[in-house]
Amino acid sequence: MKKESPEEKRRRLIMLAKASVSQAYSTGEHSVMQAIGSYNESERIRNLLHEKLEEWYGIYFPELKLSNQLSYARFVAEFGMNKKSIEMERLERLLGEASKDVLSRAGTSIGREPTEKEFEMLRSLANAELQMDELQQGLDRYLDAATKELMPNIVYLIDYKIAAELLAKAGSLTRLANMPAGTIQLLGAEKALFKHIKFHSKPPKYGVLYKLPQINTAPKGDRGRMARVYATKISIAARADAYSKNFIAKKLKEQLDKALKRHHK
Amino acid sequence: MKKESPEEKRRRLIMLAKASVSQAYSTGEHSVMQAIGSYNESERIRNLLHEKLEEWYGIYFPELKLSNQLSYARFVAEFGMNKKSIEMERLERLLGEASKDVLSRAGTSIGREPTEKEFEMLRSLANAELQMDELQQGLDRYLDAATKELMPNIVYLIDYKIAAELLAKAGSLTRLANMPAGTIQLLGAEKALFKHIKFHSKPPKYGVLYKLPQINTAPKGDRGRMARVYATKISIAARADAYSKNFIAKKLKEQLDKALKRHHK
Numbered sequence: 001m002k003k004e005s006p007e008e009k010r011r012r013l014i015m016l017a018k019a020s021v022s023q024a025y026s027t028g029e030h031s032v033m034q035a036i037g038s039y040n041e042s043e044r045i046r047n048l049l050h051e052k053l054e055e056w057y058g059i060y061f062p063e064l065k066l067s068n069q070l071s072y073a074r075f076v077a078e079f080g081m082n083k084k085s086i087e088m089e090r091l092e093r094l095l096g097e098a099s100k101d102v103l104s105r106a107g108t109s110i111g112r113e114p115t116e117k118e119f120e121m122l123r124s125l126a127n128a129e130l131q132m133d134e135l136q137q138g139l140d141r142y143l144d145a146a147t148k149e150l151m152p153n154i155v156y157l158i159d160y161k162i163a164a165e166l167l168a169k170a171g172s173l174t175r176l177a178n179m180p181a182g183t184i185q186l187l188g189a190e191k192a193l194f195k196h197i198k199f200h201s202k203p204p205k206y207g208v209l210y211k212l213p214q215i216n217t218a219p220k221g222d223r224g225r226m227a228r229v230y231a232t233k234i235s236i237a238a239r240a241d242a243y244s245k246n247f248i249a250k251k252l253k254e255q256l257d258k259a260l261k262r263h264h265k
Numbered sequence: 266m267k268k269e270s271p272e273e274k275r276r277r278l279i280m281l282a283k284a285s286v287s288q289a290y291s292t293g294e295h296s297v298m299q300a301i302g303s304y305n306e307s308e309r310i311r312n313l314l315h316e317k318l319e320e321w322y323g324i325y326f327p328e329l330k331l332s333n334q335l336s337y338a339r340f341v342a343e344f345g346m347n348k349k350s351i352e353m354e355r356l357e358r359l360l361g362e363a364s365k366d367v368l369s370r371a372g373t374s375i376g377r378e379p380t381e382k383e384f385e386m387l388r389s390l391a392n393a394e395l396q397m398d399e400l401q402q403g404l405d406r407y408l409d410a411a412t413k414e415l416m417p418n419i420v421y422l423i424d425y426k427i428a429a430e431l432l433a434k435a436g437s438l439t440r441l442a443n444m445p446a447g448t449i450q451l452l453g454a455e456k457a458l459f460k461h462i463k464f465h466s467k468p469p470k471y472g473v474l475y476k477l478p479q480i481n482t483a484p485k486g487d488r489g490r491m492a493r494v495y496a497t498k499i500s501i502a503a504r505a506d507a508y509s510k511n512f513i514a515k516k517l518k519e520q521l522d523k524a525l526k527r528h529h530k
């Protein structure tokens with residue numbers, strides 16, 4: 001075999017490095033981590049836009065109260081002008097039950113009407129909020145499908161968005177699989193853990209896992225142990241998702257439910 | 266005249282109160298203050314979305330560098346898939362000069378292609394950024410027109426968005442008109458002023474007015490005095506806008522330019 005020149009060697013090594021980078025990004029896991037980040041960001045942004053909308057439209061219709069923020073945005077986009085002459089039927093299609101109350105408040109409102117141009121801005125703002133909601137829903141559907149493929153065992157045990165967050169905190173599926181249960185239990189509680197070590201505050205009992213409704217609705221004294229039970233089973237599920245690729249989650253779920261019940265006694 | 270019953274009196278007073286609230290919001294100034302707030306927020310949000318987009322699309326095309334963030338978003342929306350088979354002509358329409366460089370980077374990129382579903386998400390994210398930019402541009406046009414109507418004298422002297430920010434910091438046009446020049450000079454520097462009073466740090470020389478290119482490009486030693494000159498003339502302009510409604514800004518502008526020149530000598 002001919003000996004490699006330094007230049008040839010350099011090229012070969014660069015190609016190898018490139019291939020290994022491509023390899024690292026070839027699974028869908030980086031996409032899932034990006035998607036959960038964007039999902040959380042879009043929720044935050046939708047809230048920011050809503051705040052601005054309600055602050056501004058409040059000038060024209062301060063009496064309007066709707067518990068659902070998206071209904072509020074849709075109301076502004078559709079009925080934000082000439083509130084004293086809203087057709088009951090059209091409003092009912094949008095708001096259902098609440099429409100009678102809104103209509104009577106509109107009739108006696110002290111707010112002036114927005115000008116054409118002001119209304120144009122309000123409608124743009126309302127539509128921006130609705131578009132942000134659509135983005136968020138799209139990301140949600142994507143996460144649902146992508147996590148099922150990437151980590152079928154984990155998402156059989158816990159909500160797929162919480163699974164995606166655990167993955168993002170861990171950095172990769174292999175890393176998550178290699179973590180001891182105690183570390184998984186505290187993923188997302190890094191700040192509290194740091195405070196505990198540095199200032200001897202109370203140690204955290206859970207991080208991301210606190211978002212599980214099963215945990216955050218449980219009696220306070222049970223939560224730590226429950227988080228530990230979840231973390232133990234998630235750790236096993238992660239190893240199956242990362243290495244063996246076997247689907248073992250049905251059995252894990254049974255064990256999980258049993259272990260959780262034991263704690264309740 | 267018949268004597269008013271307590272109930273009649275109550276109703277009359279409520280009506281008066283309502284009328285005075287309506288009156289307070291009847292001018293366009295609250296709209297302008299809302300619009301500049303939303304404008305700044307939409308800029309911030311567009312940046313947040315762009316960060317997420319570049320972080321995510323960077324998985325597939327890490328070599329892509331475009332100095333303009335909107336061009337980047339448009340590139341992703343249009344060419345985010347199959348980057349190795351982009352048509353030069355179509356790309357040139359979008360990027361002009363830069364297209365050759367981008368095309369050659371695409372040809373040798375180490376990034377894999379996004380799947381259909383991944384691309385769908387990337388495109389949604391890119392479009393969300395572009396929509397946010399449209400919202401911002403709409404608000405910009407609105408501010409341009411609305412400030413010309415509300416405070417023609419002030420916007421003859423300084424950029425209309427800076428004028429809108431001064432208004433928002435002051436709380437109302439009358440308040441702005443009643444402020445001494447020294448207060449206008451420091452609008453938006455409240456934090457620094459507080460620090461100065463409480464911790465004896467250096468006193469601030471300007472707040473919002475620092476955004477004037479005439480000031481922030483001037484030699485450091487001149488900026489404070491220049492801000493003072495601007496504030497003095499803005500104060501006079503504000504009084505004309507709030508009370509006399511006369512257009513006196515041409516003369517003010519001449520005086521302003523003269524005073525600024527004096528400082529340069």
